Amino acid sequence: MTVRRVGIVGCGQLAQMMAQEGRPLGIAFSFLAEGDENTGCVEGLGTIVHAREGSDMEALYRAMGSPEVITAEREQVSVELLRALEQFCPVYPRPDAFEKTQHRVREKTAITAAGLPVSPFVPANNYDEICAAVEKLGYPAFIKSCENGYDGKNQWRVDSDEALAAIRDEVLAQQDEQEYVVEQGVNFSREVSLIGARTADGNVVTYPLAENDHYRGTLLVSTAPAPHVDEELQRTAQEYLSTLMNEWDYVGVLAMECFVSEDGLLINELAPRVHNSGHWTLAGAETSQFENHIRAILGMPLGDTSAERPAVMINMLGVDKEPSQPNEGVWLYGKSLRPGRKMGHVILLDDSQEALAARIDTMLAELYGETRRPA
Ligand SMILES: Nc1ncnc2c1ncn2[C@@H]1O[C@H](COP(=O)(O)OP(=O)(O)O)[C@@H](O)[C@H]1O
Ligand SMILES: [Mg+2]
Structure with missing residues (x-):
């Protein structure tokens, strides 16, 4: 062979x-x-x-x-x-998918073209246009550069005229060719993400929704299945993601970050790849997102995405020591240590969300000390 x-x-x-x-x-x-x-x-x-x-x-x-x-x-x-x-x-994923998702305005335009909801947004190419967009959308607003944003970098949240004025110099200091998107701030109850995989012949699988907690713009904890998710929310998310994958003739794993808001589920952003909020699948799902990505791009049958027990993934940000608290797996990536850097992650599995909640707290305390938050 x-x-x-x-x-x-x-x-x-x-x-x-x-x-x-x-x-x-x-x-x-x-x-x-x-x-x-x-x-x-x-x-x-x-x-x-x-x-x-x-x-x-x-x-x-x-x-x-x-x-x-x-x-x-x-x-x-x-x-x-x-x-x-x-x-x-x-x-795979096709270069077109990268081209769309690399640029926030192109991404949002593609999502709305597929008939799916995002927070109201206005493209802006300089500080004056940013101000006009904020005026139109109201406070709080998020101003993000269209390209090269990740882990909360290259974006600002503004909630007053003073805050908007305060970023003026920073915006002007960037190259004048910079493109931005201004988004209306979403009053969300939580952030969730859905990961799915699609083969070239159109088979699609999706994982249970994960709930994500960020710290200073970087993912810290993902819990899956997201606690208290009703079937309808899971179904809606699945429909959104399948719609996008089918429309784009997408092949591989696609990750979709969403806000759960009063207006329902809104798509925040997409990632044309395996995603940090899917790392829990390494120990918590029958088939990991990584294996399913490889299966999808090779046209192999996709693996079972079900999760037998609730799982949580905790990122090791700027720490790389093996935790001593009981856990269901530690992944250390072997990178050189830097503050805030994603050095590895740990996965916990348990019989109930309640049992997990107590263990998350102890694990965060072991990794990050009293504040339970990275330095
Ligand atoms: N329009 C918005 N309304 C409310 N919160 C937002 C909005 N946009 C971003 N955020 C917050 O900022 C985080 C990072 O923004 P995101 O667009 O996901 O950028 P990144 O590419 O850095 O992950 C989100 O996870 C969310 O917590
Ligand atoms: Mg994000």
């Missing part, structure tokens, strides 16, 4: 976990590093190839072992590079 080979653009922890979960299926991996990207996370998991400006594409593809399909571990990947690689094999 010939070995099936998958190429991954990117060398971080998401690539690491895709390979760790795909290798038991007999699949071989290679990794494409862009520029001077750090490759520590994927060392030992397959061939690592470096793409530089002007690299010969065919030579790169061959050096990657001529994979049968190429995927990417991050959203901010060069679409041009993905399109160039598409000459040699399918690239």
